[in-house]
Amino acid sequence: MLIVITKLQNARIYDPINRINGKIKDLYIKNGHIIDKPKHGERISRTINLKNKIIMAGGIDIHSHIAGGKVNLARLLLPEEHRKYLYSSSEKLRSGSGLGTCSSFHIGYKYVKLGYTAVFEPAVLPSNARSAIIEMSDIPFIDKGTYTVLSNDDFLLKLIQKKTNQKKINDYVAWILHSTKGLGIKIVNPGGINAFKFNQRALDLDEKNKKYGITPRSILKVLTKSLIDLKAPHPIHVHGCNLGVPGNVNTTIKQISAVEGKPMHLTHIQYHSYDNKGDKKFSSGANLLAENINKNKNITCDVGQIMFGQTVTASADTMSQYRNHHFAHPKKWICADIECDAGCGIVPFEYRDKNFVNALQWAIGLELFLLIKDPWRIYLTTDHPNGAAFTAYPRLIKLLMDKSYRDNEFEKINKEAQKSSVLKNLKREYSLYDIAILTRAGPAKVLGLNNIGHLGLGAKANITVYNDKKDKEEMFEKPFMVIKDGEIIVKNGNIQKVFNGKFYTAETDYDKGIEKEIKSYFEKYMGRRMENFKIQNQELWDYGIETENIKCDRNDY
Amino acid sequence: MKNLNFTCPFCSLLCDDIQLEVKENTLKPLNSKCSILINSLKKKINEQFSIINGKKKNISQAINELSFLIKKSKSTLFAGMGTDIKGTRAALDIIDKYKCIIDHFSSDTYVKNLKSMQETGGFFLTLSELKNRSDTIIIFQTSDDVLPRLFEKYIFSKDTINNLKKRKVVFIGSKVPQFLYKNKKLINVEIIKLDSINLLNFISSIRKSINSKDSEAKDKKIFNLIELLKKTKYGSILWSISELQGDVSDLIVNEINLLIQDLNKFTRFSGLSLSGSDHILTVNEVLLWQTGFPIRTSFANGFPIHDIEQFSTKKLLDNKEVDLAIWINSFNEKKIIINKKIKNVLIGIPNHPQKNDVDIFIPVGTPGLDHNSHLLRVDKVVTMPLKKVRNISLQSVEQVLNKVKKGIVNSDN
Known part of the structure; x- marks a missing residue:
């Protein structure tokens, strides 16, 4: 095999996992990985001089809705949005369309052009997993993985109702992870999506589901423990109760105490940080939540920042999406009750800077970024496309790094919202090192992935090279060069060659005895065979999907 | 002779509770009275030649000829599209690159x-x-x-x-x-x-x-x-x-x-x-995720344009807005529209009754009978895996179209 060693020299490196903060250092790449330096006798075949450039590992998006039934429904619902963004085919690239619900090939193209090389689809319903993964095989470049949605399926709720022992529930969770090829498990409005099927319109943390008589708290506790017991790569990923409801910050704080110090990842916390004070009964709960997260070191979170403009919200949380359908812009929406495991809701949305609620949502997200002190426990997301398309990340980074820009933008939003926000008083500015934590090191660590998110020995050579620019939006929106698995894939914003990334799955074990009950459940109630629910490796290989199996041996819980 | 668990590919319920008796490539359902299934399996395959201008040819000649036609065509329509996920992906690969139009048998409704x-x-x-x-x-x-x-x-x-x-x-x-x-x-x-x-x-x-x-x-x-x-x-x-x-x-x-x-x-x-007859839902889902638009989409301008009126098969053929129609149907013998003023190609099951009426006929197998496959169920949420149950050397739509694409690329170079 031809050994090609590439040397990247003279760049300033930000690699928080290896505690490198802006040091000028050479990097060596061999066979798609970072090596310390060439062995004696090994020749450097290519040297790239990156003087005055900045290097970070490839970006990692921990929560971005890039595939699955809900995304395709959103595409179907909004042809007018797709007509606004049309992309021509070229010698190397496929054609496509859309922004928030961009077509698959262009999701890959756009992410790598921003310097992101790994993205995780956070809401794959068990019944839709096969479709979603096949769809993801048409997203080039990026490494991918999914979190399978549990917490509303009738099988699990019945187990919890019957006070089934934790061991059996762990077997079921592991079986689901294995069968759906998930990397993690996501809770969405625990018990609430199911309760909505029984016409309950809201379900607070300690309210009982009408059918099963169990509370979201009990589901949250059981599943949180499951992932710890299984030593899963990623702790439970939680979209909590009462998304978008004024006053929900109190529920979010109660959720933090419900897990009693166990690791939990709270996703898109911006949507769960609302207080209900003031004339309009809508106010920022960011300070309250940030204080709580600062105190509870077991909690990690991503923000789900909103940015102004038209987008579409897509979620498995049918209860919340139905509640919010009155805000649809344009006035059309889709909801679905799905396969006794969850649901989905698509509501197009326009966030307007002159609207009090939208403006405050924007400010709340930024407050959270600035008030949560430890950058290792907060990650940069817009909950793509719910808060905004991921293409807004460079502007969001500028808002975090540049207080004067942030203050100028703040001046433009609804005046009442300005009065309700402490944003202007927050002086913090993120450094490049902080941004590297938020967008690389932190997500890799919480996902339990040791070979991405850093540039140390053995890491995948996923590398983003930036021009050092004062305007951080300009700097982050067009990296000078992006390297994936050791190959230069983007140079000066142009894609050089196209290939597919890996697919991360969690490698779990479970007592096969659980299958007897599941098999009979499938045949009796689901109208199909369990064997056809379980995704086989061969099916993935048939689509050219290469899996990277992550052992469940996390020992820091 | 052997009995197999079988998932039926012939409608979008995709029933997987079928016991199938397989005897020298003859297939007989043992526990289902479904009319579609029974009728679909009844048909015997007697011959599986490709046909060019009424003459039997081997498949590689037919594939080369089709590559040539696509390359030469000013406007190609992929019609019928009775295929699975992989067949749709392979078709879209060509459709996108060679600026074609896509429609389906069941689009009208x-x-x-x-x-x-x-x-x-x-x-x-x-x-x-x-x-x-x-x-x-x-x-x-x-x-x-x-x-x-x-x-x-x-x-x-x-x-x-x-x-x-x-x-x-x-x-x-x-x-x-x-x-x-x-x-x-x-x-x-x-x-x-x-x-x-x-x-x-x-x-x-x-x-x-x-x-x-x-x-x-x-x-x-x-x-x-x-x-x-x-x-x-x-x-x-x-x-x-x-x-x-x-x-x-x-x-x-x-x-x-x-x-x-x-x-x-x-x-x-x-x-x-x-x-969802003839698996339009499967084709539509792939089209949506790859291009952002549903069925009846043209790539003639180099990017997708979706128009449910303009890109109807009947309209395009009646008005001779395309010079090549490539019909795909790997499931059944549904009648295709042939406009003799343009070139017509059928990639279909070996028994298709119109195989002698087209310029090129290429036989293909049926998903879930002759090759492993994935199809979407009527609710569009569940994708079912289907497994090959007989062995009569029929290629899949995906295999044929990948070779066609290779043929076009080779002739480019």
Whole structure:
């Protein structure tokens, strides 16, 4: 095999996992990985001089809705949005369309052009997993993985109702992870999506589901423990109760105490940080939540920042999406009750800077970024496309790094919202090192992935090279060069060659005895065979999907 | 001889409870009386030659010839598109690169569903929700021809998670499904006979009564139905657009979608469109994720343009807006439209009766019989895996089209 060693020299490196903060250092790449330096006798075949450039590992998006039934429904619902963004085919690239619900090939193209090389689809319903993964095989470049949605399926709720022992529930969770090829498990409005099927319109943390008589708290506790017991790569990923409801910050704080110090990842916390004070009964709960997260070191979170403009919200949380359908812009929406495991809701949305609620949502997200002190426990997301398309990340980074820009933008939003926000008083500015934590090191660590998110020995050579620019939006929106698995894939914003990334799955074990009950459940109630629910490796290989199996041996819980 | 668990590829229920007897590539279902399945498996394959201009040729010659035609064509239509996920992906690879147009056998009616969704959205459910949760099922004009086992498997099944004892089924339409007639005494069914025009008025009246506090329905049938809807805990509404009268079918579907939205203001209701013959749903899903647009999309300008009127197969062929039509059908013998003024190609099952009427015929196997496959179920959520059960050396649509693409690329160089 031809050994090609590439040397990247003279760049300033930000690699928080290896505690490198802006040091000028050479990097060596061999066979798609970072090596310390060439062995004696090994020749450097290519040297790239990156003087005055900045290097970070490839970006990692921990929560971005890039595939699955809900995304395709959103595409179907909004042809007018797709007509606004049309992309021509070229010698190397496929054609496509859309922004928030961009077509698959262009999701890959756009992410790598921003310097992101790994993205995780956070809401794959068990019944839709096969479709979603096949769809993801048409997203080039990026490494991918999914979190399978549990917490509303009738099988699990019945187990919890019957006070089934934790061991059996762990077997079921592991079986689901294995069968759906998930990397993690996501809770969405625990018990609430199911309760909505029984016409309950809201379900607070300690309210009982009408059918099963169990509370979201009990589901949250059981599943949180499951992932710890299984030593899963990623702790439970939680979209909590009462998304978008004024006053929900109190529920979010109660959720933090419900897990009693166990690791939990709270996703898109911006949507769960609302207080209900003031004339309009809508106010920022960011300070309250940030204080709580600062105190509870077991909690990690991503923000789900909103940015102004038209987008579409897509979620498995049918209860919340139905509640919010009155805000649809344009006035059309889709909801679905799905396969006794969850649901989905698509509501197009326009966030307007002159609207009090939208403006405050924007400010709340930024407050959270600035008030949560430890950058290792907060990650940069817009909950793509719910808060905004991921293409807004460079502007969001500028808002975090540049207080004067942030203050100028703040001046433009609804005046009442300005009065309700402490944003202007927050002086913090993120450094490049902080941004590297938020967008690389932190997500890799919480996902339990040791070979991405850093540039140390053995890491995948996923590398983003930036021009050092004062305007951080300009700097982050067009990296000078992006390297994936050791190959230069983007140079000066142009894609050089196209290939597919890996697919991360969690490698779990479970007592096969659980299958007897599941098999009979499938045949009796689901109208199909369990064997056809379980995704086989061969099916993935048939689509050219290469899996990277992550052992469940996390020992820091 | 061996018996296999088999998933049937011939309609979008994709039943996987079939026991199949396989004897020297002859396939016989042992536990199903489904008419579509039995008829589909009956057909014997006697020969599997490619044909060019009426003459038998080997497949590589036919593939080369097709590559040449695509390269030469000013405007190519991929029609029929009776294929699986992989076949669609392979087709789109060519369609995108060589600026073609894509349509499907079932588009004429299905686009009306699409249009309604694009205008109003909707509230939907999947098959197991229908089976396990619905205490009331309203069926608007749906026969059992398209999804023969729907009633048996999902509507009248005994076992449900929610122990539904008193499920009520109301059929509203002109042609009552045989299954309902046969089992009328065993199940709680009410039949309201109406043609499409009256159906539209009927649904509008229901909506009017529900949305107005003062307006109580005078018609007894409507009054009773509204009482039932109000008592319902979780209801389903099913419809089959292909069985509704063409000129009002889009209006009916819109009214159904709006009715479901009205009902959800006070109870729970969801809908399920039962369209999807020849796996249009599979093709449409792939098209949506790869391009952002549904069926009837052209790539002639180098990017996708979706227009449900402009890119209808019939219109394109009638007006000779394409000079090459490539028909794909790996499932059945459905008739294709041949316009002798342009080049016509059929990539189809070996027995297709029109194989001698086209310029090029390339035989292909059927997904789930001759090769492993994936197809989407009628609810668009579940993708079923299908496994090869016989071995008669027929290539898949994907294999053929990948070779065609290679042929074009090679001739470019």
